[in-house]
Amino acid sequence: MTRTVQHRSAEEIGRTAAGPRLLPPLGETRSVPLPDVVSSTLPSGLRVLAVHRPGVPMAEVRLRVPFAAPGDKADPVHTARAELLSSTLLTGTRRRDRIAIDDELAAVGADLAVAVDPERLQVGGSGLADGLPAVLEVLADVVTGATYPDAEVARERERLVERITVARSQPRTIAREALQRKRFGDHPLALEMPAGPDVAAVQAEEVRALHAQALVPGGSLLLIVGDIDPDQAVAQVEQALSGWTADHPVRELAPPPPLQPGDVELVHRPGAVQSQLRLSAQAVPRDDERYGALQLANLVLGGFFSSRLVENLREDKGYTYHANSGVQFVPGGAVLGVETDTATDVTAPALLETRYELGRLTVVPPTADEVDAARRYAIGSLLISLDSQGGLASTLCALDAVGLDIEWLRERPARLEAVTYDQVAEAALEFFAPSRFTGVVVGDAEVIGTRLRALGGVS
Numbered sequence: 001m002t003r004t005v006q007h008r009s010a011e012e013i014g015r016t017a018a019g020p021r022l023l024p025p026l027g028e029t030r031s032v033p034l035p036d037v038v039s040s041t042l043p044s045g046l047r048v049l050a051v052h053r054p055g056v057p058m059a060e061v062r063l064r065v066p067f068a069a070p071g072d073k074a075d076p077v078h079t080a081r082a083e084l085l086s087s088t089l090l091t092g093t094r095r096r097d098r099i100a101i102d103d104e105l106a107a108v109g110a111d112l113a114v115a116v117d118p119e120r121l122q123v124g125g126s127g128l129a130d131g132l133p134a135v136l137e138v139l140a141d142v143v144t145g146a147t148y149p150d151a152e153v154a155r156e157r158e159r160l161v162e163r164i165t166v167a168r169s170q171p172r173t174i175a176r177e178a179l180q181r182k183r184f185g186d187h188p189l190a191l192e193m194p195a196g197p198d199v200a201a202v203q204a205e206e207v208r209a210l211h212a213q214a215l216v217p218g219g220s221l222l223l224i225v226g227d228i229d230p231d232q233a234v235a236q237v238e239q240a241l242s243g244w245t246a247d248h249p250v251r252e253l254a255p256p257p258p259l260q261p262g263d264v265e266l267v268h269r270p271g272a273v274q275s276q277l278r279l280s281a282q283a284v285p286r287d288d289e290r291y292g293a294l295q296l297a298n299l300v301l302g303g304f305f306s307s308r309l310v311e312n313l314r315e316d317k318g319y320t321y322h323a324n325s326g327v328q329f330v331p332g333g334a335v336l337g338v339e340t341d342t343a344t345d346v347t348a349p350a351l352l353e354t355r356y357e358l359g360r361l362t363v364v365p366p367t368a369d370e371v372d373a374a375r376r377y378a379i380g381s382l383l384i385s386l387d388s389q390g391g392l393a394s395t396l397c398a399l400d401a402v403g404l405d406i407e408w409l410r411e412r413p414a415r416l417e418a419v420t421y422d423q424v425a426e427a428a429l430e431f432f433a434p435s436r437f438t439g440v441v442v443g444d445a446e447v448i449g450t451r452l453r454a455l456g457g458v459s
Contacts (some may be wrong), residue, residue: 255332
């Protein structure tokens with residue numbers, strides 16, 4: 001006998017004879033147990049943090065070296081040399097060439113990558129936990145004996161110039177650079193990417209000199225998270241990196257001046273079919289008592305998909321595919337950022353609606369439902385980010401850079417739960433008033449300029 005299966009639609013499943021089926025109440029947020037951290041400072045000044053985090057037989061490694069330019073102004077030559085150094089650090093030492101480095105890391109299932117920005121140079125990667133001594137040996141060889149072979153530097157220099165040329169043609173890169181200049185003026189933070197000609201002029205001996213001067217242990221951090229014995233890992237680091245010494249500490253990046261409100265700057269990009277809107281204002285760092293309320297207010301504005309900006313600019317108006325806001329941390333503080341990309345013909349309306357949402361958040365505080373949704377998202381996303389070894393390693397490394405430790409992280413969910421609706425309203429009023437913002441709009445000024453200037457506050 002053939003049996004007929006009656007399929008119900010989603011709407012039918014979600015309703016009962018008495019009306020819509022009610023969702024069950026949310027349960028209590030489950031905490032993620034955070035391990036203890038073993039800390040040690042070597043005679044060289046290198047700080048070592050080791051964390052036992054089992055689950056998979058791997059270990060995450062993060063070496064963070066403050067790597068600021070000399071002085072308190074942006075230095076194009078330093079930026080070019082630092083970028084080329086990060087691209088060639090793993091290309092050879094006195095004992096190993098590029099292939100030998102790759103082979104030894106691959107033999108223990110490991111990899112290392114290097115990145116640099118105006119604030120720091122970081123070497124990071126992961127590998128099998130029982131292969132940690134081999135990874136540390138390669139890392140020690142690199143930081144003490146990288147040779148930057150002329151041929152490798154020449155090859156990477158050419159590739160880097162090509163990548164910069166391509167990146168500088170992208171609208172989002174143009175907008176980012178314009179915003180950083182607007183935010184930070186001639187402070188080193190404003191120069192995140194070197195110019196192609198500056199990179200092309202860098203010679204291998206200049207990279208070697210920068211390594212000797214700036215890649216030093218005093219003030220640097222080595223963090224290891226994984227299926228390890230922390231005390232044993234610290235001992236392994238001390239044995240492997242005992243030869244990494246210097247007679248001077250790292251160079252720390254000085255805090256930038258406070259961000260000043262002002263007109264939005266219109267940056268002309270001829271023939272652009274899209275415009276990039278970037279607004280910014282001064283915020284507060286993680287250790288400020290107002291930060292929790294600021295974070296929740298920002299989430300309501302544009303920090304996740306159910307935010308007011310997304311509801312307005314994307315769902316209601318159809319001006320953009322994405323709109324978001326967030327906090328960027330800088331030495332000594334933080335800045336707010338609001339951004340969206342939109343079609344040229346609706347650039348002015350999009351800026352108008354963005355300002356409207358900033359003003360509405362200020363004078364029409366987030367509702368209890370909005371705050372509760374933002375709170376659940378903030379706590380949930382935090383716990384998810386800490387659930388992996390890599391996520392925990394990256395978070396601890398970022399926190400350590402501003403003087404915070406795992407105890408701050410351990411207490412974070414409870415602090416978010418304790419933020420009141422009134423505190424969120426106060427943060428919205430204090431930080432999100434449109435008059436506090438400045439920024440840039442990148443687009444075809446001949447098409448969008450007249451309407452933007454009619455809004456006022458655009459120069």
